[in-house]
Amino acid sequence: MAKKNEIPPYEKRIKWFHEARFGMFIHWGLYSLTGRGEWTFFLEREKAASYMKLADKFKPAKFDANAWAQAAVDAGMKYMVLTTRHHDGYCLWDSQCSDFTSVKTAARRDFVAEYVKACRKAGLKIGFYYSLLDWRFPGYWEPDKYPDSAKAMVQQAHDQVRELLTQYGKIDILWYDGGWLRNTFPPQIDLMIPFWRSKQLNAMARQLQPHILINNRSGTQEDFDTPEQHVTASEKGRGWESNMTIGDHVGWGYVKHNPNFKTVPQLLQYLVQAASGEGNYLLNVGPKPDGTIRKEELERLKKIGEWMRVNGEAIYNSERCDLEAVMLGLWTRKGKDAYLHVFRWPGKEAVIPLVKSKPREAVILQTGQKVEIRREYNGRLILSGMPEKPPHPYVTTIRIRFAEVPAKLPEPDLSAWLTGI
Numbered sequence: 001m002a003k004k005n006e007i008p009p010y011e012k013r014i015k016w017f018h019e020a021r022f023g024m025f026i027h028w029g030l031y032s033l034t035g036r037g038e039w040t041f042f043l044e045r046e047k048a049a050s051y052m053k054l055a056d057k058f059k060p061a062k063f064d065a066n067a068w069a070q071a072a073v074d075a076g077m078k079y080m081v082l083t084t085r086h087h088d089g090y091c092l093w094d095s096q097c098s099d100f101t102s103v104k105t106a107a108r109r110d111f112v113a114e115y116v117k118a119c120r121k122a123g124l125k126i127g128f129y130y131s132l133l134d135w136r137f138p139g140y141w142e143p144d145k146y147p148d149s150a151k152a153m154v155q156q157a158h159d160q161v162r163e164l165l166t167q168y169g170k171i172d173i174l175w176y177d178g179g180w181l182r183n184t185f186p187p188q189i190d191l192m193i194p195f196w197r198s199k200q201l202n203a204m205a206r207q208l209q210p211h212i213l214i215n216n217r218s219g220t221q222e223d224f225d226t227p228e229q230h231v232t233a234s235e236k237g238r239g240w241e242s243n244m245t246i247g248d249h250v251g252w253g254y255v256k257h258n259p260n261f262k263t264v265p266q267l268l269q270y271l272v273q274a275a276s277g278e279g280n281y282l283l284n285v286g287p288k289p290d291g292t293i294r295k296e297e298l299e300r301l302k303k304i305g306e307w308m309r310v311n312g313e314a315i316y317n318s319e320r321c322d323l324e325a326v327m328l329g330l331w332t333r334k335g336k337d338a339y340l341h342v343f344r345w346p347g348k349e350a351v352i353p354l355v356k357s358k359p360r361e362a363v364i365l366q367t368g369q370k371v372e373i374r375r376e377y378n379g380r381l382i383l384s385g386m387p388e389k390p391p392h393p394y395v396t397t398i399r400i401r402f403a404e405v406p407a408k409l410p411e412p413d414l415s416a417w418l419t420g421i
Contacts, residue, residue, distance in 0.1 A: 007210045014223060014239045016125065017213055018076035019317040021275050022128070023307070025243055026285035027083050027252035027365035029123040030090045035256030041088045041135055048136045055090065055105035056408045063111065063291025065118035065137060071285075071293055073122050074307025075301040075315040081127030081175050082115050086253075087267075094149045095166070097159045102134075116168045127173030128164050132157050132196055132218065133180075141182060143195070150195075158201055165208040173207055176217040192219030195265070214237070223279075231270055233277030236320065241280040244270060246297050255288040255370065256292075261296050264303045265343075265394040269329075271304070272341045272395060275318040276330045281332075308332060311365050311397045312338035322408045325352050329395070329420075338406045339365075340398045345390035352381040353417070355403040356409040364398050369399060378419035 007013075009204065011143060031038040033054050041051045072080055085091045094103035094111035103110050112128075119126045133140050134156065139149025145206060165171055180187035181195060193199065205212060213223040224239030229249045234240035245251065246267065247258040257266040262270075267283065274281040285297045316330050321331035321338050329343040342350070361382055362371040372385040383398065390396045400406075411417070 005207055005210055007206050013211055016208045017239055021280050021315050022077045023079040023282045024068045024072040024077045025081050026373055028287045029086050030058055032254040037088050037251040037255050038253030040066055059106050060291035060363050069118040070120035071301055075305040076312055077123035080119055081129050083129040084112050087131045087133055087135050087178050089136045097156050099141055108115055125172040127175050128171055129175040131177035131178035149182055158361040163275040171209055174214045179217050179219055189219050231273045233279055241282050242274050243282040245284045252284055254288055262302055270393045272330050275315045275332050278320050323406055336402045336405055342396045347388055348386050350383040354379045354409040356407045360401045362398055362400045364391055366396055378417045
């Protein structure tokens with residue numbers, strides 16, 4: 001029997017994360033008022049006193065955390081991560097370490113509390129994004145010149161993480177950001193850990209929330225990696241999560257005029273790519289100042305959700321598959337079942353070479369249609385009797401059940417295929 005506050009093994013803590021595969025990232029705060037993204041304060045070099053006056057105008061009349069949670073559920077997502085505080089230092093909860101909060105300024109609401117309640121009601125796992133840095137502190141920019149300011153900022157981070165992990169019940173993810181120093185890239189890991197006192201910070205987090213998953217952005221490795229705006233798998237056995245915007249790569253918060261929204265096919269292919277590498281896909285929305293999610297984002301989430309309701313079995317708790325189908329698309333797997341996600345539909349017949357394992361049956365998930373299947377020379381897997389046009393306009397998934405875990409046929413002689421193996 002586990003003792004109180006005993007940290008469960010990594011495999012046990014990460015289990016739900018692997019099963020989930022798909023989550024919603026939410027960037028929302030004062031910066032939403034500007035309509036120019038979440039870095040406005042710094043990029044435009046606005047005076048702190050001037051920027052902080054935005055808090056007098058932040059009164060999101062249409063904020064509804066339940067609507068956010070429902071949008072996530074409808075998209076097939078299993079968890080959410082909210083920016084409780086971004087680099088501008090504005091807190092969406094009643095922090096006792098700062099007066100720059102949504103409770104102590106015009107909004108007069110604890111948005112984190114409402115978000116947590118909505119997640120629990122919807123059955124979603126709960127993630128807290130927290131920015132370690134706070135642009136308002138001179139000590140962040142010049143710690144040697146303002147050592148007391150730097151020390152105060154670090155202490156604020158420790159105190160606020162403690163608040164977040166003690167005031168809202170069980171929290172599933174602690175998603176750090178802003179750990180880089182003096183706005184230098186790439187981050188100097190060797191300097192980050194002692195500056196933020198990251199080991200002590202994370203030890204405290206695990207004492208307060210033994211089951212919590214912590215990302216790798218405080219300088220220490222922790223539980224999972226966070227490739228940003230690209231899908232790159234970590235080594236097998238390591239948790240990882242690709243975080244990505246629906247719109248421009250430079251705008252996580254609300255950007256009013258954004259012509260660069262990704263298409264539904266692009267987003268679905270990124271989701272499949274993450275699942276094929278046993279990773280997660282954290283897709284971001286940037287709600288408007290009033291708290292609503294814009295229709296362009298909701299429409300895309302709805303389309304993804306429609307696909308997930310039919311094909312979700314190939315994504316949730318996915319495993320890596322040894323097979324390849326370069327021109328067709330990508331594979332995921334569950335045990336002996338392999339899922340071929342076809343991005344470029346071949347017509348009535350598809351050929352996948354170098355399949356070592358014996359196939360038993362193949363079914364198009366979108367329609368339930370069985371596909372004729374045979375294996376011949378060169379390990380060529382032939383799928384035939386398929387419709388001329390793709391059953392799904394963006395990604396059609398075919399489940400192929402094998403007699404054993406599907407494996408690739410080795411090629412010791414690279415020219416042998418010319419005459420057949």
